[in-house]
Amino acid sequence: MAKVNLKNKNRMLFAFGAMAVLLALLVIRVAWIQVVKGEEYTDMAIDQQTSDIPIEAKRGSIYDRNGEELASSATCYSLWVRPAQFTGQYKGEKATEAASELAVILGMEASEIEEKITDTENVLVKLADGLEKAEADKIKELEITGTEISEGSERFYPNGNFASVLLGSVNAEGAGRSGVEQQYDEYLSGVAGRWVKDTDINGNTLSYGEKLYYQAEDGLNVVLTIDEVIQHYMEDTLSASMKKTGAKGAWGIAMDPESGEVLAMSVLPGFDPNDATDPLLKGEELEEFKKLSGEEQSAYLSKMWRNPLISDVYEPGSTLKLMTASAMLEEGLATPNTTFTCEGSYVVSGERLNCWGAAHGTQTLTEAVGNSCNPAHIQMALQMGKDTYYEYLDLFGLTNVTGIDLPAETTSIVQDKDSIGPVELATMGFGHGVAISPIQLITAISAIGNDGILVKPHVVKELTDSKGNVVKSFETEEVKQVISETTASEMRKIMELEVSTYGGSAAKIEGFRIGGKTGTAYKATGGQYSSETYSSFVCMAPMDDPQIAVLIILDTPTKAQFGSVTAAPAARDFLEKVLPYIGVTPQYSDSEDASSGGGYSYVPDVTGLTFEKAEAVLSEAGLPYEIVPHVDKESKEKISDQKVADQYPKGGKKINKDNKVYLYRE
Numbered sequence: 001m002a003k004v005n006l007k008n009k010n011r012m013l014f015a016f017g018a019m020a021v022l023l024a025l026l027v028i029r030v031a032w033i034q035v036v037k038g039e040e041y042t043d044m045a046i047d048q049q050t051s052d053i054p055i056e057a058k059r060g061s062i063y064d065r066n067g068e069e070l071a072s073s074a075t076c077y078s079l080w081v082r083p084a085q086f087t088g089q090y091k092g093e094k095a096t097e098a099a100s101e102l103a104v105i106l107g108m109e110a111s112e113i114e115e116k117i118t119d120t121e122n123v124l125v126k127l128a129d130g131l132e133k134a135e136a137d138k139i140k141e142l143e144i145t146g147t148e149i150s151e152g153s154e155r156f157y158p159n160g161n162f163a164s165v166l167l168g169s170v171n172a173e174g175a176g177r178s179g180v181e182q183q184y185d186e187y188l189s190g191v192a193g194r195w196v197k198d199t200d201i202n203g204n205t206l207s208y209g210e211k212l213y214y215q216a217e218d219g220l221n222v223v224l225t226i227d228e229v230i231q232h233y234m235e236d237t238l239s240a241s242m243k244k245t246g247a248k249g250a251w252g253i254a255m256d257p258e259s260g261e262v263l264a265m266s267v268l269p270g271f272d273p274n275d276a277t278d279p280l281l282k283g284e285e286l287e288e289f290k291k292l293s294g295e296e297q298s299a300y301l302s303k304m305w306r307n308p309l310i311s312d313v314y315e316p317g318s319t320l321k322l323m324t325a326s327a328m329l330e331e332g333l334a335t336p337n338t339t340f341t342c343e344g345s346y347v348v349s350g351e352r353l354n355c356w357g358a359a360h361g362t363q364t365l366t367e368a369v370g371n372s373c374n375p376a377h378i379q380m381a382l383q384m385g386k387d388t389y390y391e392y393l394d395l396f397g398l399t400n401v402t403g404i405d406l407p408a409e410t411t412s413i414v415q416d417k418d419s420i421g422p423v424e425l426a427t428m429g430f431g432h433g434v435a436i437s438p439i440q441l442i443t444a445i446s447a448i449g450n451d452g453i454l455v456k457p458h459v460v461k462e463l464t465d466s467k468g469n470v471v472k473s474f475e476t477e478e479v480k481q482v483i484s485e486t487t488a489s490e491m492r493k494i495m496e497l498e499v500s501t502y503g504g505s506a507a508k509i510e511g512f513r514i515g516g517k518t519g520t521a522y523k524a525t526g527g528q529y530s531s532e533t534y535s536s537f538v539c540m541a542p543m544d545d546p547q548i549a550v551l552i553i554l555d556t557p558t559k560a561q562f563g564s565v566t567a568a569p570a571a572r573d574f575l576e577k578v579l580p581y582i583g584v585t586p587q588y589s590d591s592e593d594a595s596s597g598g599g600y601s602y603v604p605d606v607t608g609l610t611f612e613k614a615e616a617v618l619s620e621a622g623l624p625y626e627i628v629p630h631v632d633k634e635s636k637e638k639i640s641d642q643k644v645a646d647q648y649p650k651g652g653k654k655i656n657k658d659n660k661v662y663l664y665r666e
Contacts, residue, residue: 057190058153060219062167062180064228065261065461068646068664071167071181071273073153077136078129079106081117086146098144102127105138117146130154157273158629161280163231164270165307166406166459177276178305180222180459182407187463190219220463220471225261229648229662230254232626233577234264236660241554241570242268245535249555250570251309251438254578257446257540257549259476260455262404271304279304311408313435314553317521317563318356318372319538320431322445325369326491327392328380330483336366336490346375348426353378356520366494370502372518374430381429382422389425390417395482396444397454398436404457405474412436431519442551444482445517445538448491449546452483496543504537506568509576511586513543516571518563523556532556537567541575542584550574577659581649603661605651611663612640614647618661625661639665 062071079102090098099114106113106128116125129152131139136149155170168179176185238250254264271280279300281289292300306312328334344359345352355374360367368376381389393399393414401409413435415424427433439457447454456477463472483491495515498504504516516539522529536553540546552567552574560566580586580600604621606614611627618625631639646664649655 057192057216058218059155059170059174059190060188060221062188062222062224064224064226064231066227066648067223068228068648069158070163070224070226070228071155071157074156075133076129076152076154077131077133078150078152079127079131079136079139080148080150081125081127082146082148083117083120083122083125084146086117086144087120089145098142101142102139102144102147105135106131155273160274160630161270161272162235163226163266164273165267165305166226166265167273168305169271169273169276179307179406180224183405184222184460184463188219188222191217218466220465221468222460223462223464225256225263225459225461226265227263229581230578231264231266232660232662233574233581234266235268237570237574237577238266238268238552240573241552241566244569245554245560245566246558247535247554247556247566249308251553251555252570252574253309253438253442253551254574255442255446255457255549257449257546258455260443260446260457261461261476262457262459263548265307265309265459267307267309276305277301307406307408309438310404310406311410311437313410313413313437314534315432315435315521315524316441317431317519317534317536319441319445319517319519319536319563320434320436321369321372321377321429322448322491322495322517322538323392323396323398324377324380324389324429325365325494326448326483326487327384327389328365329490330392330487331384331388333383334365334380336494337364339364340368340373340376340379342368342371342373342375344375346378346426348378348382349422351423353423353426366497367502369494369517370498372503377430378426381425386417386420386425389428390414392482393434395454395480396447397479397482398434398440398444402437402439402443402457404439405460409439410437412440431521435524438551438553442538442549445540445551446546446549447482448488448495449540449549450488451485452481452488454479454482492540492543492546495540499539503564504539504568506564507537507539507572507575509572509579511588512541512575512579512584513587514539514541514575515543516540516568518568520561520563533561535561535563535566537563537571539571539575541579547582547584548575548578576656580655581653581659583653585654600654601657603647603649603651603653603655605647606661606663607644607647607651609644610641611644611665614644614663622657623655623661624658625663627663627665629665631665 059073061069061073063069095118096110096114099117100110102113103110108128113127116127119125139147140149155174157167166179168181169177170181171177175189176182181188234252234254238252241247242250250268252264252266253262255262269280272278279289289297289300339362341362342355342360345354353374356372360371360373363371363373363376398412399414401411415433424433443454443457456479458474460474462470462474464470492515495517496513499507499514499516503518507514507516516537519536521534523532523534534553534555535557536551538551540549550571552570554566557566601621601623603623604617606617609617615625642665644663644665648662
C-alpha cells in the first residue's frame with residue numbers, strides 16, 4: 001500500500017512539474033507576444049482589421065479661352081486586394097479559380113494575378129486601374145474576399161493629337177509629365193482623400209467600428225489663352241506646309257502683341273496624349289522604334305514631348321534684322337531714308353562677308369530691310385558698336401528667358417560681349433552667330449506692334465473651380481519700354497513694305513495690311529553649318545493696329561529652302577483664315593480689286609440644329625465643316641439626329657469660303 005502511494009506521489013510530482021514547465025513556457029510565450037512582439041502584432045491586427053482606401057481627387061479640366069474642353073478626367077475604377085484577407089479564405093485550387101475569374105474581367109494572366117494577391121508581404125496591392133464601371137460591377141458580383149474597388153479618374157483628350165505638345169500629358173500616376181499638364185500640375189491635381197474603416201475578416205464594414213472619411217479636394221480647371229479655332233487653323237496650315245515643302249517638322253505661334261496672350265502654339269508632328277508613350281509612327285519607322293533599347297526609346301519619347309518653341313534655340317537669320325534696324329532708328333543713328341551701299345559683300349577685319357544674293361547698290365534703310373541685305377545690316381551693327389548692340393539684345397529680351405508659363409524654357413546662346421570682335425558683331429547684325437528660342441523672337445518682334453512695349457507671354461488666362469468661379473486670373477505683365485512709339489511706328493511701316501513690295505510678298509492678302517520679315521538660317525552641326533535650314537517668317541496684322549503676331553518655322557524643308565517661298569506662303573494661308581475670324585474687316589485700296597472680297601461668306605448660325613440639318617445649311621452656304629471630336633463615316637450617321645452643341649466661327653462671322661466651320665458635339 002505504501003509503494004502504491006509513493007508511486008502516485010511521484011506521478012503527481014511529475015505531472016505538477018510538467019504543468020509548471022508548460023505554464024512557464026506559456027507565460028514566456030505570452031510575454032514574448034505581448035511585450036517583445038506586441039507592437040508588431042498590434043500593427044498587423046490594425047492592418048487586418050482596418051480598411052484604408054485612397055480616394056483620388058478629380059484632376060481639373062483644361063479649356064480654351066472660349067470654354068471648349070481640351071483635356072478632362074473621366075471616372076474610372078481601381079481594384080485593390082488585401083493578400084492577408086484573400087489567403088485566409090482562398091487556398092490552393094480555390095485561389096487559382098478566383099484568380100482566373102478576375103483574369104477574364106481584367107484581361108490579365110491568371111498566374112500573374114495569383115502571384116500578386118497571395119503575396120502576404122504587402123498589406124494592400126493595386127491589381128488594376130483605369131477600369132470601366134461595367135468591369136467594376138462584375139468584380140463586385142464575384143464577392144471575392146479581400147478585394148476592394150475605389151473610384152478615380154482617367155485623363156482624356158477629346159481631340160487626340162491636337163495642341164499635344166502644348167497641353168502635354170500625364171504619367172501612369174496621373175501627374176503632369178509635360179506641357180501645361182506639368183506646369184500647372186499643382187493646381188490641376190487637387191488633394192487626394194482617404195476612407196478609413198474597421199472591417200471583419202472578410203473585409204466587410206463593422207457596424208460598430210470606427211469610420212473616418214477624408215473628402216478628396218478636386219483640382220482647379222485651367223483656362224488657356226489659346227483659341228481652339230485659331231489653333232485648328234494653325235495646325236491645318238502647318239500640316240499642309242510640311243507636305244508642300246517636304247519639311248520634317250513645322251512650328252507655329254500666334255499671340256496678341258498687346259497682351260502677350262498666346263492664341264495658338266503648335267508643333268508638328270506631335271503625339272496623342274491619350275497614349276503618350278506610343279509614337280505616331282508607321283511602317284519602317286515604327287519597326288525601327290521597336291528595335292531601340294529601353295533607354296533609347298525613353299530618349300525618343302522625351303524628344304517627342306519636348307516643345308522646341310520654348311526649349312530649343314536656333315539662329316533666327318534675317319528675322320533678327322528687324323531688331324538691328326529698330327536699334328539704329330531708336331539711337332538716332334539713321335532714319336528710314338538713310339542710305340547704305342551693297343556691292344554684294346562687305347569686308348570686315350580682312351574677312352569677306354557675302355550678301356545672300358546679287359549686289360543691291362545704294363539703298364535706304366527701309367529698302368535694305370526689304371531686300372534683307374546683309375552688308376547694310378553689317379554696317380548698322382558696326383556703326384552702333386557692340387556695347388549699344390548688346391544693350392538692345394537685352395532690351396528686346398533676347399539675353400534672358402521670357403518667363404512664359406511653360407516648363408523647360410531655355411535661354412539664348414549669345415557670345416560674351418568682351419570676347420567678340422568686329423566679325424562676330426557683323427554677323428550678329430544680320431542674324432547669325434546668335435541663337436535664340438522662337439518664343440523669344442516673337443515676343444521681341446511683338447514689342448514693335450505694341451508701340452515699343454515688351455510684354456511677358458503667357459498661355460493661361462485663369463484658374464476656375466468646379467462651379468466655374470474664377471479663383472485666379474493672369475493679367476498682362478508689361479516688362480519694359482524697348483523702343484519709342486515713334487520708332488515702333490516707323491518699323492511697322494517698314495515691315496508692311498516688306499510684304500507689299502519686297503521678299504515677304506508671298507504673304508500678301510488683298511484688303512489686309514500685313515507686315516513681316518522672312519528668315520533663312522543654316523543649321524549648325526558639330527561646330528559647322530550644314531546644308532539643312534530653318535526657314536521662317538514673322539509677321540503681324542493689321543499694321544495700323546496689330547491684333548495678332550505670327551511666327552512660322554519650317555524645319556529642314558527639302559523642296560525649297562528660303563523663308564520667302566516656304567514660311568511666308570504658310571503665314572498667308574493662316575492669316576487668310578484668322579483675320580476675318582478675329583473681326584478684321586478687309587479694306588481695299590484703289591489698286592486692289594474689291595471684287596476679290598467675293599471669296600468671303602458670312603457663317604450661318606447652326607448651333608442647336610441637328611447635325612443633319614446643320615450640314616445641309618452649311619452646304620447651301622458653300623462652307624466646308626468638321627465635326628469635333630472627329631467621327632468616322634459610320635458614327636456620322638449615328639449622330640445625325642444629335643444637336644450641335646457649339647460652333648466656331650460663331651454665326652454672323654465673315655470668313656473665307658475655303659475655311660472650315662467647326663461643329664462641336666456633346
